Amino acid sequence: MKRLEQLKNSGNKAFVAYIMAGDGGLGRLKEQVQYLQGAGVTAIEIGIPFSDPVADGPTIEAAGNRALKHGVTLQKVLEEMKSWTFQVEIPLLIMTYLNPVLKFGVERFASECSKAGVSAVIIPDLPYEHKELVQPHTDKEGIKLIQLVTLTTTDVRLADILSGAEGFVYAVTVKGITGSRDEMSEDVKAFMRKVREKSPVPVYAGFGISKSSHVDMLRDDVDGFIVGSAIVEAFNDNRIQEIEPLINAVTATHSV
Amino acid sequence: MTKVKICGLKEEQHVKAAERADAIGFVFAPSKRQVTIEQATELAKHIPVDTDKIGVFVNASLEEIEDAIARVPLTMVQLHGDEPDELVGAIQVPVIQAFSIRRKEDTDQLKKSIADYVLVDAPGTDYRGGSGKVFDWSLLDGADIDPSRLIVAGGLKPENVHAAITQTTPYMVDVSSGVETDGRKDTAKIQEFIKQVKDDSMEQTIEKVGFFGKYGGQFVPETLMKAVKELEDAYNEVKEDPEFQKEYHHYLSEYVGREQPLTFAQRMTESLGGPKIYLKREDLNHTGAHKVNNAIGQALLAMRMGKRKIVAETGAGQHGVATATICALFDLECVIFMGEEDIKRQQLNVFRMKLLGARVESVTKGSATLKDAVNEALRYWVSNVEDTHYLIGSALGPHPFPTMVRDFQSVIGDETKRQILEKEGRLPDAILACVGGGSNAIGMFYPFIKDKDVQLIGVEAAGQGVDTDRHAATLTKGTEGVLHGAMMKLLQDDAGQVQEAHSISAGLDYPGIGPEHAYLADIGRVEYRSITDKEALDAVISMSRLEGIIPALESAHAIAEAEKQAKTMTADQILVICVSGRGDKDMATYAEKLEGLS
Numbered sequence: 001m002k003r004l005e006q007l008k009n010s011g012n013k014a015f016v017a018y019i020m021a022g023d024g025g026l027g028r029l030k031e032q033v034q035y036l037q038g039a040g041v042t043a044i045e046i047g048i049p050f051s052d053p054v055a056d057g058p059t060i061e062a063a064g065n066r067a068l069k070h071g072v073t074l075q076k077v078l079e080e081m082k083s084w085t086f087q088v089e090i091p092l093l094i095m096t097y098l099n100p101v102l103k104f105g106v107e108r109f110a111s112e113c114s115k116a117g118v119s120a121v122i123i124p125d126l127p128y129e130h131k132e133l134v135q136p137h138t139d140k141e142g143i144k145l146i147q148l149v150t151l152t153t154t155d156v157r158l159a160d161i162l163s164g165a166e167g168f169v170y171a172v173t174v175k176g177i178t179g180s181r182d183e184m185s186e187d188v189k190a191f192m193r194k195v196r197e198k199s200p201v202p203v204y205a206g207f208g209i210s211k212s213s214h215v216d217m218l219r220d221d222v223d224g225f226i227v228g229s230a231i232v233e234a235f236n237d238n239r240i241q242e243i244e245p246l247i248n249a250v251t252a253t254h255s256v
Numbered sequence: 257m258t259k260v261k262i263c264g265l266k267e268e269q270h271v272k273a274a275e276r277a278d279a280i281g282f283v284f285a286p287s288k289r290q291v292t293i294e295q296a297t298e299l300a301k302h303i304p305v306d307t308d309k310i311g312v313f314v315n316a317s318l319e320e321i322e323d324a325i326a327r328v329p330l331t332m333v334q335l336h337g338d339e340p341d342e343l344v345g346a347i348q349v350p351v352i353q354a355f356s357i358r359r360k361e362d363t364d365q366l367k368k369s370i371a372d373y374v375l376v377d378a379p380g381t382d383y384r385g386g387s388g389k390v391f392d393w394s395l396l397d398g399a400d401i402d403p404s405r406l407i408v409a410g411g412l413k414p415e416n417v418h419a420a421i422t423q424t425t426p427y428m429v430d431v432s433s434g435v436e437t438d439g440r441k442d443t444a445k446i447q448e449f450i451k452q453v454k455d456d457s458m459e460q461t462i463e464k465v466g467f468f469g470k471y472g473g474q475f476v477p478e479t480l481m482k483a484v485k486e487l488e489d490a491y492n493e494v495k496e497d498p499e500f501q502k503e504y505h506h507y508l509s510e511y512v513g514r515e516q517p518l519t520f521a522q523r524m525t526e527s528l529g530g531p532k533i534y535l536k537r538e539d540l541n542h543t544g545a546h547k548v549n550n551a552i553g554q555a556l557l558a559m560r561m562g563k564r565k566i567v568a569e570t571g572a573g574q575h576g577v578a579t580a581t582i583c584a585l586f587d588l589e590c591v592i593f594m595g596e597e598d599i600k601r602q603q604l605n606v607f608r609m610k611l612l613g614a615r616v617e618s619v620t621k622g623s624a625t626l627k628d629a630v631n632e633a634l635r636y637w638v639s640n641v642e643d644t645h646y647l648i649g650s651a652l653g654p655h656p657f658p659t660m661v662r663d664f665q666s667v668i669g670d671e672t673k674r675q676i677l678e679k680e681g682r683l684p685d686a687i688l689a690c691v692g693g694g695s696n697a698i699g700m701f702y703p704f705i706k707d708k709d710v711q712l713i714g715v716e717a718a719g720q721g722v723d724t725d726r727h728a729a730t731l732t733k734g735t736e737g738v739l740h741g742a743m744m745k746l747l748q749d750d751a752g753q754v755q756e757a758h759s760i761s762a763g764l765d766y767p768g769i770g771p772e773h774a775y776l777a778d779i780g781r782v783e784y785r786s787i788t789d790k791e792a793l794d795a796v797i798s799m800s801r802l803e804g805i806i807p808a809l810e811s812a813h814a815i816a817e818a819e820k821q822a823k824t825m826t827a828d829q830i831l832v833i834c835v836s837g838r839g840d841k842d843m844a845t846y847a848e849k850l851e852g853l854s
Contacts, residue, residue, distance in 0.1 A: 052740070061621065100753070103735075127481050150478045152478075152483070157481065175638070
């Protein structure tokens with residue numbers, strides 16, 4: 001994850017791609033990761049399907065349900081990743097709801113993630129208050145526990161969350177769930193600036209990033225972008241190449 | 257957690273009885289509780305090493321005090337006379353300085369004291385060192401005393417110590433005459449006092465962070481944390497606000513029609529030949545079930561928070577109807593999420609909600625039942641959190657919901673307790689209530705939790721049988737997990753995917769259980785059993801024909817288990833069933849399932 005710091009210092013923007021593990025069958029995960037790596041993304045978040053994904057919108061929920069129908073589990077995803085022999089050159093993250101982790105065993109989760117080459121984990125329903133449930137175990141394995149901040153996070157909370165932030169900060173751009181949107185609200189820019197000013201680690205904007213116009217609007221206020229629903233949808237519709245311009249729009253070196 | 261000191265001990269048996277106390281006090285000043293240094297030294301041998309041993313003195317010299325500290329040995333000293341600051345400062349162990357507080361001005365002395373701790377007491381009568389008279393705790397209001405150095409004494413006893421702690425949040429409470437009978441220490445009272453402090457403090461700690469044992473918490477996306485925290489603060493405020501409570505009870509009586517009778521079920525009692533059976537008649541509430549108790553409380557709270565939009569989930573439709581009703585009453589915008597399956601099962605309630613002006617959103621995802629309706633309601637709340645209150649219908653969800661819903665439903669148990677004492681002069685031997693998420697049960701049980709002789713039985717839905725995969729018996733078959741914002745017990749597979757629950761009763765068709773129930777099950781205070789669809793239907797028939805009360809399918813689970821329970825009880829015993837709702841909403845199911853009934 002040091003690379004993310006270096007990228008920030010170089011002034012270039014990060015592009016983090018989210019994919020739902022096992023959407024279309026677990027066999028597709030490898031080719032999707034390879035494809036995205038080849039397309040120049042900075043890191044990949046691998047989503048674990050869950051029966052009750054309350055932080056996700058319809059696109060990712062539907063992808064999760066498709067994956068569940070294929071019998072995809074946290075364990076199978078980690079096993080699959082362990083079997084990979086191709087060169088993984090970018091950080092891989094696991095995004096999962098808390099319950100599958102608890103059922104798997106938190107300590108075991110951390111050590112298996114480590115074996116599978118996972119650099120960081122994101123658990124959207126594990127707020128800052130309860131992170132002690134997981135962090136001691138991920139710390140032990142050198143895996144970062146990524147924190148989320150949102151437009152509704154109060155300043156006091158924001159300071160607390162940022163003071164313990166590691167890896168990068170996932171800044172949620174909308175008051176809502178994941179999913180593509182047409183508009184970005186104006187106060188998002190101010191929020192991103194505030195978070196970035198205080199954050200000791202890079203700040204990436206996520207939830208609702210699907211267009212180059214979103215990227216243009218926030219480019220100067222964040223260190224990177226997380227794109228989920230748009231990629232999940234594109235993979236599902238077999239038109240992933242249409243995402244490449246968005247990746248390029250983010251990662252291209254801009255003269256300031 | 258507030259510490260507890262038992263003071264004025266003279267006998268070995270009482271020192272042993274105070275084993276769980278944080279401090280023991282020996283009185284060296286003239287008093288009927290006076291001990292010599294030799295006696296204290298002997299008694300101190302029976303005190304656990306980590307318990308403070310405090311010597312109580314009145315105007316003793318530094319030499320006397322130091323002698324006692326060295327010989328007993330004492331870990332703290334408590335001064336009740338007019339000791340000068342030089343003496344207080346010269347004592348090498350922590351010092352407690354005691355003050356008699358008659359009026360507000362007296363509290364100034366507390367702030368001036370250079371002692372490590374200040375002890376407040378009512379004015380003494382015959383000798384110094386505390387009188388046992390009740391200290392007026394409200395004198396401390398606004399006195400700006402640091403609670404971490406405050407010790408409260410004066411007329412404390414097991415019955416009032418909880419109130420004293422709540423009002424003054426002291427470092428320690430100190431009791432002497434409050435644990436005596438006829439001027440002598442009483443083992444049972446000592447233990448009860450300690451239990452009240454320790455157990456109550458534990459409860460306060462739990463409520464503070466929103467955990468019941470390991471269950472509960474606030475496992476929600478960051479977007480909701482602000483709303484959840486705001487709700488927590490707002491609820492803490494109204495909980496203690498007499499105006500709010502007055503308004504809430506006003507609507508309960510004038511709109512819902514409370515209080516509801518505790519009906520003696522004479523024919524059912526005769527038919528079963530066991531205990532006297534009483535029915536708590538939540539079925540008589542406006543809208544037909546207990547759900548309205550909570551809907552009113554939360555709607556009033558939402559308005560206080562300036563929110564005029566309400567989102568709710570519903571399973572059977574009873575909570576949806578109650579919410580839609582209250583939103584009509586208070587002119588609030590109302591959106592109800594309901595699973596597609598439940599909409600089919602409960603068409604009458606869907607129409608009622610629409611008639612009342614609510615928007616009913618059909619949820620087609622997942623199993624299209626209550627669990628999925630909660631998911632959608634949570635998502636809606638995430639997206640509309642600034643102006644919308646999520647009016648959750650059961651004792652579920654992130655803190656403070658489980659506590660708040662319990663409190664709003666506790667009117668059931670509070671009334672029952674008062675009524676049974678009026679009718680029978682004693683508490684019942686057993687109380688039964690059905691459990692889905694668990695709101696009517698926790699409301700009924702909570703006021704009886706500390707009455708250890710009252711057996712509490714929660715009844716889950718066994719559906720087609722707990723050994724099939726079609727049931728909703730979460731506590732019988734579930735395992736720990738996090739769903740809908742709380743750690744609880746869940747029906748889930750090996751990969752942590754939440755499974756669908758099954759019950760003929762839409763209101764019990766939920767794969768989780770409120771966190772407080774999970775905790776009460778773990779500590780064994782409440783026993784959870786299960787009843788199948790068929791047994792519940794049989795109970796519908798028997799209750800209808802014996803008592804002329806057609807119960808809701810949910811309530812029928814409690815009734816069916818009560819019929820079994822009654823067979824193990826005797827005629828001099830009393831059993832109470834919570835009839836959480838009436839059967840009108842289930843008439844289509846009854847007509848279908850009981851076709852050919854003669």
